[in-house]
Amino acid sequence: MESPESHITSTTANTTTTDEVTQKQTSVPVKSSSISDDKERPTYIKFLVSNAAAGSVIGKGGSTVTDFQSQSGARIQLSRNNEFFPGTSDRIIMISGDFGEVTNAIELILSKLLSEIHFEDGDDAEPISKVRLIVPNSCCGGIIGKGGSTIKSFIEESQAGIKISPQDHTYVGLNDRLVTVTGTLEEQMRAIDLVFSKLLEDAHYAHSMNTPFSYAGINLSGYHGYSYGYMVPTVGAVPYNSVNYRPNGSRARYHNNKEDPSDSVTIGVADEHVGIVLGRGGRNIMEINQVSGARIKISDRGDFIADTHDRKVTITGTKSAICAAENMIKQKVASVTDRESLGKAEI
Known part of the structure; x- marks a missing residue:
């Protein structure tokens, strides 16, 4: 621009x-x-967090978020616990203030969330995670640049993985896309600084500051097949401008031909990834059931889709419930496969 x-x-x-x-x-x-x-003007940034992470950011009686606001000077808002970004089970955090205040608040939040991952893993290695920024579709061209030149330079400079989703036409009225930044805290913050600075140059971004915080008015337009992504992975992986159609661990799928409101779909999830779908004590699958409204059944160990090592995950419910549940399952699996691929790239 x-x-x-x-x-x-x-x-x-x-x-x-x-x-x-x-x-x-x-x-x-x-x-x-x-x-x-530009960096002194009021601005904002939005990104996604899980329900559990949102609770951690808020803290007991709001103590943590109040402390973060005091330290950074920024205003931090979260969507309600039942208000998610369309197609996900993640809540929205919006941080507003000047450039320095906003980036300080992001670093405080990500640092806390990463420290908790580190504690749970009990690993001495620096934790790697991802953060998904919400960016207006009209601003994504500036981040990508001509032939992908801008985003390639951001990846090389920050050493973070950066992935830009396509505009999702599944949801009528959704004009935002997700920019996923993966890496250590330092790598993430370098990448966020570069992306955020680029957004400040775009007049469309400033104009979108006062758009509604909630996505309550966004409607599902219909049930579609696998989602796909314009993926810009970390340096050293596949070419930065490749289009990625992989289903993030979910493979074969079968539909029945029922015309009634309740439908059923079976997808395959790699045997080694079933644990992340279930969660500790079944916590993850219970959350997916509750949020999506679908019923989910996972086949027993050894019961695979023919000619694969993928367990059968049968999702039953309305088409919108199935779509929501399938997206949530893919996100759970992707959180593991992204970390695995980054680990291999570093070896």
Whole structure:
């Protein structure tokens, strides 16, 4: 995107020479001043967190979020515990303030969530996780750049994995996309700083600051097949501009031909990933059942889809409930496969 400063012309008297005009037009301090002004203006960023992570961010009686607001100077808002980003079971966090306040608040939140992952894993290695930023569709072109040049440079500079989803036409009225940043806290913060700085240059982003915080008015337009993603993985993996159609661990699927409101779909989940779908004490699958409204049954050990090592996961319910449950299962599996692929890339 061409910056507004490139259109600035001299308004001095007619006696101003061509050299003087050229010097004023190409003056570096003008651009630097504008960038500084952009970072001092009120702005915002939105990203997703799970219900469990949202509780951790809020803290007992709101103590943690109050402390984070005090430390950063930013305002931190969360969607209600039953208000999710369309197609997910994740809540929305919106942070507002100037550039420095917003990035400070993000770092406080991510640092806390990563420290809890580190504690649960009991691993000495620096934890790797992902954060999904919500970005207006109209702003994604600037992040990608011509031929993917901008996002490629962001990946190389930050060493984080960056993935931009396509616009999701499954939900009528949804004009946002997800930018997934994967890596250590330091890598994530470098990537977020680069992406956020780019967004500040886009007038569309500033105008979207006052759009509704909730996605309650977004409607499911119909049941579609596998979701797919424009994936920009970490450096050293597949080419940065490749389109990724992999189902994130979910493979074969079968439909019945019933016309009644209750339908049934069977998908395959790799045997080694069934544990993450179930969760400790069945916590994850209970959450998926409750949030989606679908009924989920996982085949017994050794009961695989033919010619695979994938367990059968049968989802029963309305088409919208099935779609929601399937998306949630894919996200659970993707959280493991992303970390596995990053681990292999580092070896």
